[in-house]
Structure formats: structure tokens, C-alpha cells
Amino acid sequence: MNLSLIISIAKSLLLARWKQTLVAAIGVTFSITMFITLLSFMTGLNDLLDGLILNRTPHVRLYNDIKPSEHQPINMDTAYSGGHNFIQSIKSGNSRQEIYNSATIMRTLNNDTRVAGYAPKIITQVFFNDGSIDISGVVNGIDVEAETRLFHFADYIIAGNAADISRQANSIVLGKGLADKLLVNIGDVVQVTTAKGELFPLKVVGYFQSGLQELDKVQSYASIATVQKLMGKPGNFITDIQIKLTNLEIAPPVAKEYASLFNVDAEDIQTANSQFETGSSIRTLISYAVGITLLIVAGFGIYNILNMMIYEKMDSIAILKATGFSGRDVKRIFIVIAISIGFFGGLVGLLFGFGLSYGIDQIPFNTASLPTIKTYPINYNPMFYVIGSSFSLITTYMAGWFPSRKASKVDPVVIIRGK
Amino acid sequence: MGNTILEAKNINKEFHDPITVQVLTDINFSVNKGDFVAITGKSGCGKSTLLYILSTMDTDYTGELHIDGEAMGNKKEAELARVRNEKIGFVFQFHYLLNEFSVIENVMLPGLKLNKFNRQEVEHRAMERLKMLDIGHLALKNANQVSGGEKQRVAIARALINDPFIIMGDEPTGNLDKKNSELVFDIFKRLAEEFNQTLLIVTHDQSFAQRTHRIIQMEDGKIIA
Numbered sequence: 001m002n003l004s005l006i007i008s009i010a011k012s013l014l015l016a017r018w019k020q021t022l023v024a025a026i027g028v029t030f031s032i033t034m035f036i037t038l039l040s041f042m043t044g045l046n047d048l049l050d051g052l053i054l055n056r057t058p059h060v061r062l063y064n065d066i067k068p069s070e071h072q073p074i075n076m077d078t079a080y081s082g083g084h085n086f087i088q089s090i091k092s093g094n095s096r097q098e099i100y101n102s103a104t105i106m107r108t109l110n111n112d113t114r115v116a117g118y119a120p121k122i123i124t125q126v127f128f129n130d131g132s133i134d135i136s137g138v139v140n141g142i143d144v145e146a147e148t149r150l151f152h153f154a155d156y157i158i159a160g161n162a163a164d165i166s167r168q169a170n171s172i173v174l175g176k177g178l179a180d181k182l183l184v185n186i187g188d189v190v191q192v193t194t195a196k197g198e199l200f201p202l203k204v205v206g207y208f209q210s211g212l213q214e215l216d217k218v219q220s221y222a223s224i225a226t227v228q229k230l231m232g233k234p235g236n237f238i239t240d241i242q243i244k245l246t247n248l249e250i251a252p253p254v255a256k257e258y259a260s261l262f263n264v265d266a267e268d269i270q271t272a273n274s275q276f277e278t279g280s281s282i283r284t285l286i287s288y289a290v291g292i293t294l295l296i297v298a299g300f301g302i303y304n305i306l307n308m309m310i311y312e313k314m315d316s317i318a319i320l321k322a323t324g325f326s327g328r329d330v331k332r333i334f335i336v337i338a339i340s341i342g343f344f345g346g347l348v349g350l351l352f353g354f355g356l357s358y359g360i361d362q363i364p365f366n367t368a369s370l371p372t373i374k375t376y377p378i379n380y381n382p383m384f385y386v387i388g389s390s391f392s393l394i395t396t397y398m399a400g401w402f403p404s405r406k407a408s409k410v411d412p413v414v415i416i417r418g419k
Numbered sequence: 420m421g422n423t424i425l426e427a428k429n430i431n432k433e434f435h436d437p438i439t440v441q442v443l444t445d446i447n448f449s450v451n452k453g454d455f456v457a458i459t460g461k462s463g464c465g466k467s468t469l470l471y472i473l474s475t476m477d478t479d480y481t482g483e484l485h486i487d488g489e490a491m492g493n494k495k496e497a498e499l500a501r502v503r504n505e506k507i508g509f510v511f512q513f514h515y516l517l518n519e520f521s522v523i524e525n526v527m528l529p530g531l532k533l534n535k536f537n538r539q540e541v542e543h544r545a546m547e548r549l550k551m552l553d554i555g556h557l558a559l560k561n562a563n564q565v566s567g568g569e570k571q572r573v574a575i576a577r578a579l580i581n582d583p584f585i586i587m588g589d590e591p592t593g594n595l596d597k598k599n600s601e602l603v604f605d606i607f608k609r610l611a612e613e614f615n616q617t618l619l620i621v622t623h624d625q626s627f628a629q630r631t632h633r634i635i636q637m638e639d640g641k642i643i644a
Contacts (some may be wrong), residue, residue: 319515327500
């Protein structure tokens, strides 16, 4: 179909006006570069912020909530079952926070293929005694090994060793903010008063910094055994089971299933952290919108330059048509011009975009709240490059389509006689 | 009549803008193979308009046009382009070379478009024609680096590249000085006499027209002689 001839004519026309061509191509290059960089940086940041919460949040959490019983005695009395019973001043029952039959539940979880892993946990309120001041705080009894594997616990230990809480009896890892308030160093002993009023000495073996300061001012971690001892509970006492699933999306139905299966409360990650999902999707949306706007602006640049080129090349178009090139051939020539600007401009843009995001990746980024991050976060998702290159081709095709249609409609007689 | 190259039957054309004007009225004539025909007449008599209809570039007319026995009336734009490419060679008043290309590439373009020969053959044919017109030495120059007379000869070489049935010229000498006009005329004459090439030339240059084999005289959109 004579495509090589069309391409060679397009090439000659392009090179004859190489400065204009260059300007158009630079427009595309710039917009693709910014598109790639913006999305890589923005989603890198998104992943970082989401990770801050989501990495440490279980997909499904099993626990026993303190709440009034759903089955009030009056409703069970057959004498009153016919009417609607109004009950006033209901109080939450003295339900135990303990998860019953935790060992059986964990055995079931071990056999469930949807479960990537689980970590048992005890959460209890305590007071940290510092001279005359009592600071309220929370002690989490955790299985360090499972917690590190599933929720990156060790990443957030900024001093000391996470494993020490399981190796040393009566040891604790304090939140950085809490340690600062208590003025304790690693190796010091802090006094803890339990809710039942018992005083308990614990040895500090490390600091913990999550990046969320409010959390760091109240949280502390100890082994499950230590907390059970603290509370005077037996070895099977557990208040929470944190489950990580293989697929985050199925968390809500799984939570519902477990709630009825194990007769506990179950909370899924989507319910617990819906605001993070919303935030990151909107940030991504904005980045795409800005990137695509840049490309469309570049498209208008190409449109202008092609339009100008067509006015300049009216004579050439007329002569091509007079010597036997059809309107379709002429249209193809200008489409090829537009696409090649988009192709080469886009290709260089992809390289520059990669280079620029790689550069940003090298810039030091140290912040107290993010101990694991050393440089600006960048997401090198190949999808951005695919979207960027296909979009550059699509916009330049669109930008070339209207001018080339105009070129194909040039009436050679008008041009040739007009002289 | 087996060697009729071009035949026009009852061709009428009107311009509608700003008011309807009858430009061509009932044009009937035919051109045979090997004819060297000049269409003459005063400015505005419709001779160029007629030429563009005959060349298939203008399709807004009534009547019938046959080129090489084929009716042009119902053909699509792309098919007409093919006819122009294969069967008609053009020479315009203003040489209309493509400045982005060298002289030989200008000559080659319609040949490449026709795609009957491969690139080397087209190049060889283009060179033959340039040499025949004594401008072989210009082959590699840029189209805008050669003089007006030379450009017109390049344009003739381009018109010849696909061995057309007919060469059409619209005032091919109108923009040239005496010497170059003579040169171009001699080429046309040589083509007609030596190569039996059919030529249809629009001109208002009477001395040019006098020396052709046949003159079609036009006035007010009609053929008068």
C-alpha cells in the first residue's frame, strides 16, 4: 500500500521544518516526562502513607466488644413476645474481653486458605508511674515473630531489639513519645499499675516509633506471656486475633463469616480505615487529571503546528494531488507526521520521566515520623509508562486527525489557479 | 476512432458564487493519439477551467468525459487520483516542484506512487528522462536551487515518468522568458514528433499555438474553431 513512500514523504516534510517539529516534539516530551514523574511520585507517596496505616492494620480483627447484650431477658419471655418492648437504661453487660476458645479459632484459621497469617494479641490499659505522675497508656501483648512477619513490627523499632521482649521476661518496648515523657533509657525499669491496681516493674528494651505521634505517646509492647502475667490471667487469655488475608478485597465478607462462626465481633479493614482508601484514590485521580491535561495541551501544540504546516504546504499538497496522490494518501502523510512527533517525543519523554523520577528517588527525605524512609518515595509502576506512551500516541493522532482531514480536502484546482 | 485518447461530450459548467455564471457551454471535442493540440482564447474564456475538468481534478460539471475509453463521471476521488497518476502528466504555469525534495526525487514521486516499478527502476527511468531533457546534471540538486527554465523542464520530466497517455499543460511557457519558452516548446514538439506523445496545452501565446498541429479556439465558454 505504498506506506514506505508515504513515510518517506512525511519524513521529508518533517525534516524540512525541523525546528517546528522539534518544538512540537519537546511539548510531547515535556508532558510525558511530567506525567510519568508526577504519577510515580504521587503514587509513591500514596503507597507510603497508606502503608503507614494499612501495613499495620489487620485485614480482619476478631475481638469481644463491650456492649449491651442483644438478647434482653424480657424479649425471651413468651408472655411478652407479642408486643414491642421498650427497655430503658440498658447497661453494657459484664462481658469478658477474652476471646473464648481462642486455640480452636486459631486452629481453624491455620486451615483456611484465604488466611495469609494471624497474630494473637492482648490489649490492656495501664498507668505508667513516673514519680508522682501517672501517665495512662496501653500495653499490647504480642507475638513478636508473627507481628513482625505480618505487620512489619520490627521496622518501627528505632532503638533496641524487638525480639528482646520475647527473650527477656518482664520487658517492654515503649513508644518514643511515651519514653520521652517518662524520661527512661533502654535498660531502665518502668513501674506499671494495672487496671486492677497492681504495681508491676518492667524493663525497657527498646523504643518504638510508628510515625503517628498520638499513637507513640500511649502505645507500648510486651510479650503475650508478660501481659498475661501483668493481668493475672491464664496462658490461653487473648483479647484480639489479627488476621491478614491473601486478598484484601474479601475482608468484609470474611469478617462477617467469622463473626457468626466464632461468635465474636469482627472488624474488616475497609470499615476501619475507609478514609484512607478515599484519600489515596482521590490523590491518584488528581495526578492522572493533571498528567492528561498536560498531554492534551501538548496535543493542541501539535495541532497548531500541523495546521500551520498545511497552510505552508498548500502548494505541495496540490501538486501531490495533481500528480496522482489521493486525498487519503495526503491524509496519511499528515497523520504519519503527527504520530511520529508523538512517538519520538513520547519515547524521549518516557526516558526523561524515568530519569527524573530516579533523580527524585535519590533525594534524601528524613523525617522523624517515618523511620524506615530515607529518600523520597517513588513508585516505578510500568503501567504509568504504558499509559503515558499510549496516551501520547492517541493525543497526537487526534491532534493530527483534523489538520490532515483538512489537507485531504485541499482542492488542487483552487491552489493551482489561485497563483 | 480506436486511438481516441480523450473525448469530451456536452460538457457544461457553471460557477454559482456569487451569481450563477455559465462558464462552459456544450463542449464537444476529442483528442487522438499523437495529437499536439493547443487550446487558445482570451483570458477568462474558460480554457483553464476546461483543462481542469479534462484533467479530472475538477469534478463539478455536467456532461461526459472519457479518457482512454473510460468514463470519468462516476469515479471516486481515489480512482480519479489513480487515473491522473497513471494516464495524465501535468505541466503548470508555475513549475510547482516540491522544495523539500531533490530534482530527481521530484521526478520520481509519481512513479513511486504508481508502484509499477521498484525504486531502482523508477530512479533509472527518472534519470533517463532528465538526460533526455539535458538536465541530467541537476539530478541531485535541491528543487529550489535550479532556475525557472530548468524547473519547468524538471516538471516536464516528472510529467513523463509514468509514460502517460496525454500531457496537459496550463500556460507552460507563461512564466518563462523567450529563450526558455522556445526551449520548452521544442521539447513539446520533439515529444509529439519523435515519441508520438499526445499533448494538450492551454496557452494564450498565439505564436506558440500557431506551431502546434491543431488549435482549439475558445470564446465565452464555447469552442469556436
